[in-house]
Amino acid sequence: MAKAMAGCPAKMGFRMPAEWEPHEQCWMGWPERPDNWRENAGPARITFARTAIAISKFEPVTICASAEQYPHVHELMQHQPNIRVVEMSMNDSWFRDTGPTFVIRKGRSEIGLTEQTIAGIDWEFNAWGGLGGGCYDDWSLDRNIAKKILEIERIPRFPHKMVLEGGSIHVDGEGTCITTEECLLNPNRNPDMTRQDIENELKDFLGVTKIIWIPNGLYGDEDTNGHVDNLCCFIKPGVILLSWTDDENDPQYEISVKALSVLTQSTDAKGQHIEVVKIHVPGPLYITKEEGNGVDATGHAVAREPGKRLAASYVNFYPANGGIIAPAFGDNQRDDEAREVLQKAFPEYEVVMVEGAREIVLGGGNIHCITQQQPARPS
Numbered sequence: 381m382a383k384a385m386a387g388c389p390a391k392m393g394f395r396m397p398a399e400w401e402p403h404e405q406c407w408m409g410w411p412e413r414p415d416n417w418r419e420n421a422g423p424a425r426i427t428f429a430r431t432a433i434a435i436s437k438f439e440p441v442t443i444c445a446s447a448e449q450y451p452h453v454h455e456l457m458q459h460q461p462n463i464r465v466v467e468m469s470m471n472d473s474w475f476r477d478t479g480p481t482f483v484i485r486k487g488r489s490e491i492g493l494t495e496q497t498i499a500g501i502d503w504e505f506n507a508w509g510g511l512g513g514g515c516y517d518d519w520s521l522d523r524n525i526a527k528k529i530l531e532i533e534r535i536p537r538f539p540h541k542m543v544l545e546g547g548s549i550h551v552d553g554e555g556t557c558i559t560t561e562e563c564l565l566n567p568n569r570n571p572d573m574t575r576q577d578i579e580n581e582l583k584d585f586l587g588v589t590k591i592i593w594i595p596n597g598l599y600g601d602e603d604t605n606g607h608v609d610n611l612c613c614f615i616k617p618g619v620i621l622l623s624w625t626d627d628e629n630d631p632q633y634e635i636s637v638k639a640l641s642v643l644t645q646s647t648d649a650k651g652q653h654i655e656v657v658k659i660h661v662p663g664p665l666y667i668t669k670e671e672g673n674g675v676d677a678t679g680h681a682v683a684r685e686p687g688k689r690l691a692a693s694y695v696n697f698y699p700a701n702g703g704i705i706a707p708a709f710g711d712n713q714r715d716d717e718a719r720e721v722l723q724k725a726f727p728e729y730e731v732v733m734v735e736g737a738r739e740i741v742l743g744g745g746n747i748h749c750i751t752q753q754q755p756a757r758p759s
Contacts, residue, residue: 395587398553409473418674555649562606707737
């Protein structure tokens with residue numbers, strides 16, 4: 381059984397590494413629920429499979445599937461040598477938010493400290509807002525996903541009582557964390573915690589010393605209450621990639637301008653000014669009648685209403701070991717532009733655009749949201 385750890389990870393030398401640091405593997409879930417994924421998740425599964433196979437060209441992938449879906453997924457992936465499939469129960473497949481946040485430290489040999497160089501933080505999860513506005517009304521299985529992953533890998537676990545999803549934070553690996561006020565200060569997460577309380581927990585558990593608060597997440601991202609991973613992310617220390625639009629009539633414009641203002645006036649944990657690289661959002665894209673009607677209305681999950689704008693963003697990509705796995709939405713001009721921006725941002729990486737990413741957005745997220753990197757253990 382994975383050991384439950386007590387105390388402050390930062391004081392033990394742990395830190396959350398940047399996503400571009402080496403990975404041991406990538407974790408993914410498998411979509412199933414018909415009241416979130418259209419046509420019984422058929423179209424979404426095609427995109428999930430494409431994503432997993434794309435990542436597996438660069439690093440190992442573990443796909444977790446329910447008992448019902450396991451035989452199908454195992455057969456589907458049996459000829460993919462870098463993908464393993466394990467059985468795991470879940471309410472939905474958003475492993476960025478339900479999986480553990482991994483932290484690492486260099487090997488230690490002092491008396492009283494273990495040699496363990498990796499651990500996982502098991503945050504509290506309430507389906508992005510609980511019964512007062514979350515995405516579904518039963519998240520009892522999702523609450524155990526982080527614990528199960530850490531058990532499988534025999535990695536120690538830091539249990540935490542604060543409600544937090546992995547998509548709400550992004551770090552540079554050198555002491556700086558970015559997040560949004562819209563999400564982390566939302567009363568549907570931790571109503572009894574102040575801004576300072578939340579900062580203190582992030583510093584103690586992620587090993588960061590500086591928090592940069594951005595006002596809002598991407599326009600239309602009500603499902604997550606504005607996760608930062610859909611709006612902006614670090615691409616290297618001191619440099620942030622920001623979702624952008626030049627259309628001043630687009631409600632996204634004001635959000636991006638405010639974020640740009642905060643970021644350009646900020647310094648990171650090392651005191652250097654933040655540089656911002658802009659990447660244009662696609663579309664705008666909207667849920668079609670066919671797409672909306674393809675989702676079962678069970679009353680147990682948030683509705684997918686036709687005509688609603690999709691919270692689509694190219695920032696929501698996964699950086700694998702040597703590969704950038706990014707969404708393609710079928711907006712050829714913007715898809716091509718995004719590829720160029722990402723290639724320039726990561727010149728030594730291969731940029732792979734996954735077709736059909738719109739199917740993931742229809743469910744409420746994108747490639748970064750359905751993946752969780754397990755960092756390589758320091759020697």
